[in-house]
Amino acid sequence: MIKAVMMMNTQGKPRLAKFYDFLPVEKQQELIRGVFSVLSSRPENVSNFLEIDSLFGPDSRLVYKHYATLYFVLVFDGSENELAMLDLIQVLVETLDKCFSNVCELDIVFNYSKMHTVLDEIVFGGQVLETRSDEVMKAVEEISK
């Protein structure tokens, strides 16, 4: 199960955060900060995986990808495949790129609700729902009609 999806910029400012089990605001902030401090200390050209038991409890893994000014982060448990999760980030980014033609940090900040719409079509209740970005696009367009 996916526990959280986060996007934050390289300054550590959260741009989008979604936790699939409810957490109080303070705890969310703590986790976001914790994840950022780990990510920012990672050197270049290393793997995209992290074992992050210390923040999210036992058997928690994290996959991240760094695009320009943004980190995309997925936190999940042992029932998911790390490489597949890395591709899920790819799916998300590809979809956003289609949505906003050349997605950038600002799009994410200013289109908060659309971001969530896209995300909700891909990940639903912590499970991967759809991985075809065309289908996601179609659904999002339906909604914003």
Added chain:
Amino acid sequence: MEQLKTIGRELAMGSQGGFGQSKEFLDLVKSIGESRSKAEEDRIVLSEIDILKRKLLEPDVPKRKMKEYIIRLVYIEMLGHDASFGYIHAVKMTHDDNLLLKRTGYLAVTLFLDEDHDLIILIVNTIQKDLRSDNYLVVCAALNAVCRLINEETIPAVLPQVVDLLNHGKEAVRKKAIMALHRFHRKSPSSVSHLVSNFRRKLCDSDPGVMGATLCPLFDLISEDVASYKDLVSSFVGILKQVTERKLPKSYDYHQMPAPFIQIKLLKIMALLSSGDKSASEMMYMVLGDLFRKCDSSTNIGNAILYECIRCISCIIPSPKLLEDAAEAISKFLKSDSHNLKYMGIDGLGRLIKISSDIAEQHQLAVIDCLEDPDDTLKRKTFELLYKMTKSSNVEVIVDRMIDYMISINDNHYKTEIASRCVELAEQFAPSNQWFIQIMNKVFEHAGDLVNIKVAHNLMRLIAEGFGEDDDDADNKLRLSAVESYLQIISEPKLPSLFLQVISWVLGEYGTADGKYSASYISGKLCDVADAYSSDETVKGYAVTALMKIYAFEIASGRKVDVLPECQSLIEELLASHSTDLQQRAYELQALLALDARAVESILPLDASCEDIEVDKDLSFLNGYIQQAIESGAQPYVSERERSGGMFETTDYHSQDHHEVTSHALRFEAYELPKPSVPSQASTTALVPVPEPSYYSEPHQPISTSSSVSERESSEIKLRLDGVKQKWGRPSYQSSTSASSSTPPQAANGTSTHSDGGGVASSSSSKPRSSYESKKPEIDPEKQRLAASLFGGSSSSRSDRKSSSGGGHKPAKGTANKAATVPKENPIPVPDLLDFDEPTGTSDVAATDPFKELEGLMESSSQDGGGSTDVMGLYSTDASAPVKTTTSVDSLLSELSDSSRGTYHQSQTTKGPNSKEALEKDALIRQMGVNPTSQNPTLFKDLLG
């Protein structure tokens, strides 16, 4: 950052509201982006909160504005500030008819509220209505909210609608309905256990996407209960085969792989189903072999599938050919330049090593490279592999490496883990005592404050008891080497407290035992410790007690004791200590110095730290005295319970009741009716079962022998299930059960305390009345020790290692043999379980009918399941969408500054201004306070329509 700033400014000044948002929102984002410190950001957000508070209270806020305010609230909360003042507006927005507004409302609400929030009551009604909507987009929005906002108590309110949606015309809705049902299952398995067959049926849905979604709940269900899904193995294999043969529509391809996420899920499921099952495993050989041939190892997703195959092979009973394929895939991973693939390779190696241990040897060099890699993740994974590979032949190398790494890292969480692994390996494989002590010293020195205190106690016990064999000579050598190493280390600065405790204890116990070191030398060292760590009372306590032992051994052996001046001053200082513990120790030491040799020897005998001390809990040695007192006219002792309630019968379950009540401040269940005094033996079997239905709703056949008492009990349950006071009743009930090892309060009696260590105290104070009570004190400590020795260390499962010189987990001498001979016979839970099973039968409320119903469902579904292989064929006939090559986005994002801003136009649909009516109602709500209670049902009925 600079880019963001300039663009933000341009936008804010140029195309006002270019993103469909107002200038204020842009300004807010911009100023937060520009803020230089957290304090500045906080200031900006706080002023924004003030603005929003004001604006939300204005009358006639247009809906479009309101939507923006709510988005701003969400934004504020994401930055970590409290936006609860606006929750009610988000709730209200979910009631709107406009889809976009409704979605915004739902979005905000799902982010703001947790499932137990009071405002949820106001939303459930809307959700119910929306689930029935004709517009499938509204239904989807509601399903989204269902996943997040519905808790155990509100599941029944939406369950029928969600189940109906499983047959909705749109596959998007069916998918989400399945996911929602899955979520219910995770939250409260009992509430949907009768609907589980739906998942099987949906596996044959005409849409592959829906089938794929069904795999998620099935994965969970199968991991809970493998046996009842064995019949699906052939269906899953069939589906996987068809997916790999590209029978699915082209649109399911991702990077030229056919439906990879479905393949991965299927492989995970089959790994579960075929684990240890030869015939099921054999069914998979073909398709797994195909996968190894077909997977494109040049793409990330292809490797993901390859890795999943390796994982699957490590779970099933593989053929030699498959093992070869897996080993080959692993070596490809390890040889790759990508750190991700190396990581997967190491992980795969760790899994396969369990099956064939020689695989790792081919990759020795690759593994060592990974160990040297700057990537921390990879390094840790490699250490995990080494940990799995450890044998007595390589333990020294591996543990040394681990300790070097442990010293180099700062992450306390991982440091703790790796320290405990070092200890575990050292305990199991230590080639010599010397080495073992050295390793333990290093671990304590560098991670002393992080290791579990048990490790320290284990070490002390080990030194005291030796390595098990009755070889006093070896034991003495071990002790001497420990003492020598500690005397070397002790003068180093800033040792961890736990380590000092161990050192003090060992020096006190064995410092002078060998005769090599004089008492004054050791006691001088101990005084230094107490002086150097004067702020640590525990260490000081250990040091003083160690001093006492040294002196005691001296006195006992008839030598004259010279108390060093610094020791004398230490004792005097401690006599006036603020810590009563230290004070007492100092006084004891002083008193001991004045005693003669014989007395001292019986107080502190040499090397007796591990001898069992027998404690007579019943204080039977006082019996004579009591008898005497009673004969001379004293009142016999009346226990507290007897004193407090004359109306309580003195049977077992009452005593347990009492225990329960005191441990929880409030009790929400009804008190049981007064019972005729039943002999306690009989009552246990009749009473235990009671509230079973609320955990497992699987119906059981009713038991014909239920007594009148149990019938009455079961009618009580029925009341509770009807949910009069569910909100309060259930949670407290659950917490109480978890505390007392799942024995419900009413059912509690002598048996439950068998597994409950806390019960000893209560029982020892009361006179043994029934057979249960009197048995208990004998069994309990034994069992606990047995359980601790069996399950205390994970090492017990790895039998091959145990054979070597280990022994760190040895329990106290007396029980060691017992633990070894009766490992299976862990008697603790047995009586409970037996009693438990019986009671379930008494739930004749729901017993017969649903069972038959379920049976019917299972039959039909399993037939469907068998046919699913054919159904899959249908997919290929579906219209195939053209393949679109996906563009890589990596470079696109970097063009941040160049991309033209003008393209960002968001259509913003708006509706007319807010109706006055709604505002009035809103004002009403606010007047009442934000948390409505059910006392005013008409008001909310009105509000919710």
